[in-house]
Amino acid sequence: MKILSVVESMGLSQGGPPEVVRNNAKIINKEKIILSIMSLSSINILYLLKCFYKKKNEEKLIKFLQKFDIIHFHSLWSLKVIILSYFARQLAIKYIFVSHGCLDEWSINEGFFKKKLFVIFFLQNAIIKSSGFFFSTKDEYYEAKKNINFPDFFVIPNGSDLMTYNKVKKTNDNKVLKKIIFFGRIHKKKGIEILLEAIGRLPEKFFENFYFEITGPGEYKYIKKIKKIINDNFLSENVKLLDPITRENKIEYLKSADVFILPSYEEGDSIALKEVMALGLPVIISNQCRMPVVQEKGAGVVIETTADNIKKSLIKLESWDFKEMGSIARNIIETYFDNKICSQRLFKIYEDVYTGSHNSSDWIISNK
Numbered sequence: 254m255k256i257l258s259v260v261e262s263m264g265l266s267q268g269g270p271p272e273v274v275r276n277n278a279k280i281i282n283k284e285k286i287i288l289s290i291m292s293l294s295s296i297n298i299l300y301l302l303k304c305f306y307k308k309k310n311e312e313k314l315i316k317f318l319q320k321f322d323i324i325h326f327h328s329l330w331s332l333k334v335i336i337l338s339y340f341a342r343q344l345a346i347k348y349i350f351v352s353h354g355c356l357d358e359w360s361i362n363e364g365f366f367k368k369k370l371f372v373i374f375f376l377q378n379a380i381i382k383s384s385g386f387f388f389s390t391k392d393e394y395y396e397a398k399k400n401i402n403f404p405d406f407f408v409i410p411n412g413s414d415l416m417t418y419n420k421v422k423k424t425n426d427n428k429v430l431k432k433i434i435f436f437g438r439i440h441k442k443k444g445i446e447i448l449l450e451a452i453g454r455l456p457e458k459f460f461e462n463f464y465f466e467i468t469g470p471g472e473y474k475y476i477k478k479i480k481k482i483i484n485d486n487f488l489s490e491n492v493k494l495l496d497p498i499t500r501e502n503k504i505e506y507l508k509s510a511d512v513f514i515l516p517s518y519e520e521g522d523s524i525a526l527k528e529v530m531a532l533g534l535p536v537i538i539s540n541q542c543r544m545p546v547v548q549e550k551g552a553g554v555v556i557e558t559t560a561d562n563i564k565k566s567l568i569k570l571e572s573w574d575f576k577e578m579g580s581i582a583r584n585i586i587e588t589y590f591d592n593k594i595c596s597q598r599l600f601k602i603y604e605d606v607y608t609g610s611h612n613s614s615d616w617i618i619s620n621k
Contacts, residue, residue, distance in 0.1 A: 269524035280596035324348040351387035354521020356397035389522030412595030431511040439471025444516035451563035535578035552582035
């Protein structure tokens with residue numbers, strides 16, 4: 254079976270989707286599946302449009318797509334995806350979508366009218382004629398269905414590659430100053446601005462034991478805005494805004510941290526969160542991260558995103574047992590989010606899509 258995973262880009266700026274594809278490829282390519290990757294950023298939209306009226310372009314695209322049994326789209330808000338799904342239907346090639354959190358209420362409201370028109374004229378038809386839709390949580394589906402009708406869908410969480418973090422020991426366990434990190438895409442939906450507001454309210458005594466680092470890819474204008482907030486509010490002594498950490502240096506960097514914080518307003522199924530938990534970091538996360546198990550098991554706290562809630566959670570760090578909570582965090586990933594298990598579940602979905610069956614227990618019939 255040959256799968257084509259279509260992503261916007263495999264670059265750092267795209268956040269979680271490229272990492273999901275990489276993790277899946279590590280496992281799935283060991284099965285009777287060949288997984289190839291197409292980056293939409295490398296394809297000219299004019300080339301795809303010409304496929305409708307230039308025979309040479311059309312033949313080239315058809316020849317390429319016919320190599321695959323299933324196309325897995327990891328991008329939605331793209332005319333390129335609409336064109337590729339159209340040609341897939343003409344060739345009777347099955348395809349599925351995954352939302353990666355881009356259908357939640359917060360994301361939909363960003364450019365609401367433009368997205369609503371895109372849904373009406375393009376996306377709804379492409380989705381309803383697909384062979385299935387992939388959500389990471391049921392909550393994600395319930396939120397998305399407010400704006401879009403779906404075919405049968407399946408729910409599989411994103412996994413974490415435990416082998417990458419296997420037997421990794423944290424550095425500087427006995428250091429005096431503990432590091433709290435935000436590690437992920439620098440985007441306004443991640444709650445970085447309200448995090449900085451909360452940090453500005455902390456008592457001076459807090460910084461005798463803790464400091465913050467913020468790192469990740471993002472748009473230049475927004476990163477510039479975050480820098481200005483830090484400087485204007487005299488936070489630069491206790492908050493460091495770092496350049497994005499490379500994939501090669503990621504593990505070493507995360508090992509140096511003590512706490513991870515993610516106060517997102519909306520979150521699909523955070524890869525960064527699972528990476529740090531796999532490394533044994535306790536966490537402070539918003540309820541929009543959709544991981545109540547963090548607080549239920551004692552790996553951290555889950556809060557509603559307000560400056561006051563963030564401040565209160567940070568002050569309570571003084572009483573945390575970082576080692577014990579970090580061990581629980583690792584155990585949660587091993588139990589619920591091992592990439593081997595999650596990828597095997599996806600493998601079964603691919604088999605079902607290929608054969609036109611619904612044997613996997615992860616399927617949910619859309620009219621139920």
